[in-house]
Structures are given as structure tokens and as C-alpha cells.
Amino acid sequence: MTGVRLFPTCVADTVARRTVDDATRVLERLGIRVDGGRGTTCCGQPGFNSGHDGPARAVARATLRALDDGGDAPILVPSGSCASMIRLHWRELFHGTPDAIGAARIARRVRELSAYLADHVDALRALDLRSDVRVGYHDSCHMLRELRLRDEPRAVLATVSGLELVEVRGAERCCGFGGTFSGRYPEVSVAMADSKIADAEAADIDLLVSADPGCLLQLGGRMSRTGSPVRVAHVATVLAEALP
């Protein structure tokens, strides 16, 4: 049986443990052994993106050491942004440090969850996933523009029978989360979310799906505050809820 490591991420550890559980359930139903591992913390992105490279390196190093288990199983990340941080920015963060080689080793193993699942669409289809929701997919920024993953999450969602996937206007426009941006400039951040939510509501969807918990917190939190008829869900949650 194939095995994978799952790196939960700090956002999931704090407010979205269900996302990790849902991802685990789906992977296990595919016959994939999931090792949650221990000792990971955060990928370091909040510090790195704020220019605080020292603290970012210290935090990321803890996660690096926990993930560097001597194996070569894929390391799945249920967040496009964190996956992008490790795959593309760890090299720079650890450049010139004793962890540089380890960072490159982990970067090679890391895969964004839906990109990994996209390699298993036949197996997903065989699970007889069913749903009756009308969904739109929100492209999270780093996943789309850094990892270049556009079709993969859509292909995964398309394995659910009865699920109607529509393209929402401006799907690739940023939701306004931006990590620390959401706290630095809350008014701008919320206005950006409103613009996305207006597009989602105009598309008359039930569910706005993404593969990034950060975007989901931002959009879901704002929808909850304004009483929007649209809700949000992680790709993993959509799949888990579609399991027979």
C-alpha cells in the first residue's frame, strides 16, 4: 500500500482540523496510508512574507526537521499557499544554511493535496462520489500563479457525480486574505472579499470551493458575517462529504 505524509499546516491545526480529517478520510478510502507525523509546526510563510526571515527560518526549520524522515513518500499539503512556500521559497529561506540540502529534499517531496489527488482521478471516480451541489472554484493566488495548478483541483471536483462545477467571474482574483495583510488592512481585505462574494452570488452557486484554508477563512468568515447564501468548503471536505 502506498503511503503519504500529510503536513496539516498551522491554520488547519488551529481552526480547520476537520480539513485534515477529511483529507485523511479520502486518501484512506483510496487505499493510501496517511502518516500525520508529529513535530511539524508552520512553513514559516507569515514571517517570510513580512520580511522577518530570521524567525521564519527558525519556525520552518522545526517543520523541515519533522518532515525530513529519511523516507521519500510524498508530503501532501492541504494548502496551496503553504505548499508553494515549501516548494519554491524554502530554497531561498535556507540558502547558505546547513539546512539548505534538507530544504531542497523536502521541496521535491511536497505536493499540494489536490494536485496529488488529480493523479488519482480514476480511483476517485471508482469511489462513487455523489453530491448535488452547484459549486464554483476559487483559484488561490500562490497555487495558481506560483504552482501553476489550475486544472488539477477542477479535475478532482469533476469526479463527484451530480456536482455541478461552474466558472465564477474573476475566479483568479485574490480574495484579500494575504496572510498578515488581512490583519494589517482589515477594511481593504474585507472589501476584496466582498467583491469575490458578489461574483460568487451572481453565479448562483451553493458552495465556493478552494484548496487554501486561508482563503476559506477569509471568504467563509465574511459570508457568515453578511449572511450570504453561498458557503465555502475545502476540496477535501467536498470529496469527504460526497463519499457514499
Add this chain to the structure above:
Amino acid sequence: MTDRASFLAAVRSTPRGDDPGLPARDAVPDAPTELRPGEDRLDRLQVEAELVATTVVRVDPAGVAEAVAAALVAEGAQSVALADDLGPHHDAIREVCPDAVAYADVAQDRVRAAGLDATVTGCHAAVAATGSIVTTGHGGRAAALIAPVHVCVVRAAQVVDGLHALVTGPTLDGVGSMFALQSGPSRSADIEKTLIVGVHGPGRVHLILVED
């Protein structure tokens, strides 16, 4: 006040970044401003010029003066200036516009120039892929813009394929103090992105394309 030497010293004092070198001078870029393979040069010129709201008529050499006159009549132009870059067609046009003044005679009197109804000019070249007329200082910097109507005579032999051919070939040798491209009437979308033509330059442009 900073002089040339100290100004350049500030620029020179820093280490240089990576230098990727330059693309070859004669390599034609794959750009929207170039002719596509198999395209007819004059057809493309007409299509592009019409796309930017230029009125295009194609005539043989004997029909040039008549076409110019027709355009001026259609526009109701009374005071007309002729530029002196009309080449072989100058005299024939002169004949059909007996009251026209020479652009060179009015150009220095800005008030009078600004009161013209139309200018008739030749051109130095035309660019097929962009629908542009190329003028130079010799014909007059403002000759194409000063009046609400511009009538331009373009000879087929003056038309080059695209922007690359214009800026690399011998076409621009000896153009004088400047050269310029104009593509259609003057436009602005500054007020609520509403497209308005005829802002500072002409509102209507006629291109008389002369085929041999």
C-alpha cells in the same frame, strides 16, 4: 547644478547587474504590429486603418486628385492647406483645390493654422500591420493634426510590412528632426472611459491609397 561628468559618475559608480545581451537587429519580433505570413500588405493596411476609424479609398494614380477633392467635399472643408510632401500628385491636387494654401505658408502663424478646416498631406511611409501613416519634420510636425480633417495620400510603394521594417530598414534615413506615426483620428477615453474622437487632433482621417 549637476553637470554631465558628475551626473554620469553617479550612474557609473554602481556595480552592474546581469546583462543578457540584445536580440539580433534583423530578427522580426512576433508581435501584433507585424504582418502575418501570406498577408497582402495593402489589404492589411486597409483593414487596420479602418479598424481605427480611418476612411480608406484605393485609387489608381489618375484618380488621386478626384479622391482628395471628394473627401474634402464630403467633409465640407473650406479652408484647406496642402503640405509639400505630396510628390507626384501635388500639382493635380492643387488643381482641384485652387483656394488651398501651402501648409508651409501658414504653419508659422499658429492661429491661422489652427483655423484650417482640413490638411492634405502625403507621407513618408505607411505601416501595413498597424494601419499607420508615417510623417516627418519635412512634411510638417503638426500638419496631420492641426485641422479637424486630415486627408493623406499614400503611395503603395511607400507601404512597409510592419513596425520592425519601419524602424530597422533604410526607410527612416534622413527624416529630419523627427518622424511620427499616426493611426486614425485623435481619441480620448478619459471621461468615464467613453471613447471620444477628435480631441486635439483630427476627428476624421481619410487615407487615399494609390495603387500602381
Add this chain to the structure above:
Amino acid sequence: MSAPVEDALGRPLPPGWAAPAHAPDDDALTATTFTERAHEGLGRPFQRTAIANATDHTTAALHQRFAGVDHEALRDEARRIRAHAIAQLPTYLEQWIDRAEERGIVVHYAADAAEARSIVAGICRDEDVRRVVKSKSMASEEVALNSAIEGIGVDVVETDLGEFVVQAMGDRPSHVIAPILHRTRGEVRDLFSAMAGEELPDDPEALTRFAREGLRHAFVTADAGISGGNFLIAETGEVAMVTNEGNGRLTTSLPRVHIALVGIEKLLPRRRDLGVLLPLLTGHGTGQQITTYVSVLGGPRAAQEPDGPDAMHVVLLDAGRSALLGGPFEEALHCIRCGACQNVCPVYRQVGGHAYGWVYGGPIGAVLTPLFRGQRDGGELSHATTLCGACDDICPVRIPLHDLLLRLRERRVQEGAAPLGERVAFALWGHLWSHPMLYRTSTAAARGALGLLAQGDVVRRQVPGLRRWTAGRDLPLWRRR
């Protein structure tokens, strides 16, 4: 020395035309924060709708424009040309100066904004200039040129329609290509009606006609024309300039003196390079194949030429540019000012151009402002972005704006310009979350606290530490089932 109030057509200039300018002299950048300026922008629903419509339209036109060609290869080529030109800037600058002087262009050197202002003022004095017409120039916005030459009694009339409105309102342009995107036609009508002394219709066409008439007076009476320049062509000593309205051409053709104020980074090695850069500038700027007017100016009027200025001056502007050469921010100098990054920026879309506090808005503004104005004045702007990367994807010369913004944030921390609270918070974060056990303890504690605060599956309460989130949003909790 005072400007004549009648024009050469024998008619008096309308009141608004004779002394239209009162440029804003307060410096928004230092007087206010991004949060305050953004708040003002967010409070202008017209502006937000106008920006969304206009920028979506331009971006769609851009993609359509390059649909039939190898757009990526063209961008690679443009990047290469710009990178080479900037890497070899001393050589090309010197070459340009030599060629330009051979052509009879008088070249001036402005190391900073103050020098640029006094050079232009000096030219106006020496050439006995009493009225100036200007075509749009971001460099002149950078150095706040208008108020300086008005200060010596010269009339300045902006002739780009949008810039004219900006000037008459005492406003600032909010977009590099579309200066009055933030203004309604109603506002323009009210302004022009006041100038005309009669009620004008609420119709862009009629309003444009009104401006054309008045600006014609300015063109035929001006002694000097001041322009910017889009490119300096090293091999020929020329200045290339694009406009759509035609004001740029008239500005550089009708008055007896032409003064161009151009940043030194605008160099292109060869005329040939226009074949690559022009379609990218116009395609990314407005979606056009080519702008209506492209002027390539190589000196004053020559003998035998019927019109044109008797003198052409070019003021080369450094003002912070040479300091970027060879450093981590050199690529910011590759910018050709097309505005495409601003058009796709989701932050700009909400807050508008004025929120950036200085002359450049959007991502390139968030990069250039701290670089040109210093960390203390503009450093905050590097955080006025979500790092979404849309700007990187659209830049015609592939400036890595996302990376430049990150580097600016890093430099802000290194230079000690980040607020103390932020530094303490990240130090604490770095300490706690670099130890898995402390991490587990802190996330468990956070879960516990959030659980206590939750109402159902969301936290809504505005308690300290959460308020910046919960003021406008709930915090959803997706707990284990």
C-alpha cells in the same frame, strides 16, 4: 513677469484657463497612512465600479491583442532589451547624450527633483517663456514641476484631457494611463461649467469639445511645450513619445521651445527595439495595437521644415534611479509605465490610485515609492499588497514585482523601520513555533480559547487580539467532527 490674459485669437481666456493650476502641495504620503487613504478610496463607490469596469475591459483587450502571436516570447525579448539597457546604462546614456547634442538638442542633468525644477524654471526664464502647455508626464508629477514654474510667474496648462481636469481641480492623477478614472462625468461637467460660466451638458463628447476649444487657445499662445518621454533611443539620440489625444504632438510642435523631462531609465539601445517595446507598451497599457500618435523627436525644427520648435531641451532625471543600479531593486528600472500591473491589482481595484500616496499607484507604485521616497516615507506600501502575483503575470517586461515587494519588506525590517509591536510579535512567534511542543501547546490553547469564544461554529466577538479580524468577518472554526 505675468502671463497674458488674452489669447492670440483676440478672445480673453475663460477665468479657469488663465491661471488654472493650484497643484496639491500637501504631501499625502507623509501626512497620512495607507489605511487612512485606503479608507477614503473605499468610500467612493463610483471609483470602485469605474476601476473594476475599466481595468477588466483593458485587461481583456490586452489578452485579445496578443492572441495571435507568441506573447511570451515577445515579453522575453522585451525583458532582455530592458535588462541589457539598464545593465549598460552608463554606455547608452553617454551615447544618447552625444547623439542628441549632435542633433542640436540641449541636454540638462537633474540629479534630483529640486534640480529638475530649477533647470526647467531656468529654461523658461532664459527663453522668456510666459505660457507653457504640457503633455502628460509622470516624471513631471514626480518632481512636482507645475508649482515650481508657476512660482516664477509662468502659466502652465496641462493639455491631456484627464490631466487638465486634475490640474483644474487641484487633484492628482490616480492612474498612470487614465488620470481621472476616479472622477465622474458629473464632476467634470461641474468643473467645466464653472469655467465656461454656463451650464454644460452631462455628455463626455460635449465636455471634450469644450476642453478642446480652450486648449486650442493654450496651444496657439504657449511659448513652450513640456513633455515627458516614453523612450530615449541611444543609437539615434531621439525621444519617443506616445499619446492618443494628439496633445503630445501639438505640445512638441507648436510652441517655439520644447522641453522634455525624461527619467534616465527610459533608454533603449536601438530604434529597432521600438518594434518590440512599443506594441507591449500600448497593448498592455490600453489594449491598442499602437497608440494613435507616436512621435520620435530628434531635435529642434530643421532648416526647410515648415513647423516645430526653435529649441529642444531634454532634462535627464536621475532622482533616485542611479542608486538602484546593480542592487536588489534594479529590475524596478525596467518599468515602461504601461499601468498593466495596476489594472490587475486587486488591492488597487478597491482603494484607487490615491491610496498609494504619491504619483505611482498599484504594485509598481508600492515598489517605486519606497525606493524613490525612502523607507521612512513609503516603506509601509510594500505591505499594501496581498502578494497575489497577478502583477508578475501581466508585466510586459517581466519585472518580478512580487519578489521586489518581498525584498522591500525584508529591507524594512533590516533597517529597523518595522514598528516595534510587529518585531516583538514575530520574535515571539519565531520562538514559540520553532519548538514543536510549544507549538502544540499554543495551538491547543488557541483552539480552547476560540472554542470558548465561539457562537456555534464561528467566533464573532471583538476581543483584543482578534478585533482586526472579527471587526468585519467571523472566524469560522472547522473543528473535528
